[in-house]
Amino acid sequence: MPIRVPSSLTRSLTPFTMSSMSYLTRQKFPVPIERNQVAQDWCERGYTCDVFTDPPGREWNDFVHATNELVTVMEGRLKLTIDGEELIAEPGDEVFIPKGVRHSVKNVSSSTTHWLYGYD
Secondary structure (H helix, E strand, C coil), X not given: CCCCCXXXXXXXXXXXXXXXXXXXXXXXXXXXXCHHHHHHHHHHCCXXXXXXXXXXXXXXXXXXXXXXXXXXXXXXXXXXXXXXXXXXXXECCEEEECCCCCEEEEECCCCCEEEEEEEC
């Protein structure tokens, strides 16, 4: 479910925080993550679903795709930088990366991170 922020609170949030929230849906999927459940949800929305497994500290820098991308962490934590803005994704969160937007991903967990990604 998307995060809803009452308008009375938005005055205290920085522009960085407000725009980052539009990329991130916290706890979109129940933990533990069932890959098939995510794949079905994404397929219904026209997305593929594949898995990456990254060791601690692994980085994927400065990617730009011609399609929209979704990311969901199964285990671990990822730091995503989307159009210069940073956010942390944890198990169950869904991140939307718009097509044509520069982005990077880093495993900031002390253990291996397993994450799903898909393109429309």
